[in-house]
Amino acid sequence: MQRLHEELDKLARFSSSEYPSVTRVLYTQNDLEARQYFISLCEDLNLKVRIDPIGNTYARWEGAEPKLAAIGTGSHIDAIPLSGQYDGTVGVFGALEAIRYLKSINFKPKRSIELVLFTAEEPTRFAIGCLGSRMMSGQLKLEQALKLKDKEGNFLNDVRIEAGFKGDLNEVELSKDYYHAFIELHIEQGPRLEKEGLDIGIVSKIAAPSTLRVNLIGEGGHAGAVLMPIRKDAGIAGAEIMIAVERIAKKSNSDDTVGTTGIFDILPRAVNSIPKEAYLEIDLRDTNIETRDKALSDLKQEIAEICEKRNIKYSIEILNCDPPAICDSQLVNTIEKVTNSLGYSSKIMASHAYHDSLFMAQLFPTTMIFIPSKDGVSHRPDEYSSPEQIEKGVKTLALTLKEIDG
Structure with a gap:
C-alpha cells in the first residue's frame, strides 16, 4: 500500500496553505489540479471517467453485465482551511486502491463498480455541506x-461554469435504480475506535444535521460614552446565544446531541466601540430527528427571548435541516462478515459527523466503513490514520465490494 500513501501525500500538496496543513476549497485552482490528478490515476487503471455539471466525478470499472445497477463507493477531496490530509481523501484514493487490489487477484465483477469523487462535501465556499451529493x-x-x-457574492452557477463545469444542472440528479448499493470508506474523525483498540467501525446510522445563520442588529456607540443600562449590544446577545447552544445540547436527554457555534463575528470590531451587529452560524445535530428538532425549536425560542430582553433585532435562516440516515442492515452484516473473515476487530456504531453517504442513503442501500483516527483528531493538520489502519480499511472495502457483487 506504499503507493496509496505516496498518492495521499502528493494530493496534500495541492493546497493554498503550507504542508502539512491542507486548504482546498471548491473550484479554486488547487481543487481543480487535485481533481485532475485523481482523474489521471483513474485513466491509468482504464476506468471510464465522466464528470457531471456540478463537478461530481465518476470513474467506472465496467462489469460483465453493465446494464445492472452499479456498486458505488467514494468520498470527497475538498478540505476546509488548515485541515489534514485524510478526511474524505482516504475514501477516494483508498477506493482506487481497493479496485487495484481486486484487479490484482483477478476478480472480474459482474456489476460495474463505480468510484465517485463528490463535489464539495465541506460547506466552506457556499455555506452548505455535501453540495454534490445533495444535488445527486x-x-x-x-x-x-x-x-x-x-x-x-459570486453565484454558484457562475463560478462552476468559470471553473469549466458546464451543462444542465438538472442532469446531476440520479435515478433510484442507479446504484445497487453504496459504501463509503472514511476516517472516524472521533476517538472511539482507537480507545477500544478496534480496526473497523461499521456505520448503522448517520446523524441528522441542521445549520442556522443568525443575524443580530443592535446599536453601536462609543465604549466610554454609552452607559450600560441603555446599551443594545449585539455582541453580548450573540455571546448569550452561543452559551444557549451549549446548554440546549447538553440538556437534550440524548448523548448524540451536539451543538456548535462555528462562526461568530461582530462589527465594527473596534476595542472602543460597542458591537452594533453580530453574525453567527450554528450547527446542531443528533442521530434522532425528534431530539434534534426539539433542540432546534428550543434554540429558536431562546434566541427570540434573548433578543427581546436586550432590544436587539434578529433574523434566523435555516441553511439546512436534514433527516438522519439509517444504514442498510444487510450491508452492515456483509461488512461484519468480511471483517471476521479478515480477522479484524470491529463494532457497529453511529456516525455523528455527516457525510455524502447521508444523501446517498436517501436513494440507495448505503453504509460506511470507518478506520481509527489518532487521538480522535480531524479537521486539523495533525489528523492521522496509520498505513496499517488504512490498509485494513481498503481491504475491508475491496472484499465488501466483491461480496456485494457476488
Missing part, C-alpha cells in the same frame, strides 16, 4: 442551487 439525491433543487452565493 435531489435534496437540493435547481432553484435553491441557483441562489447560492459565496462570501464575495
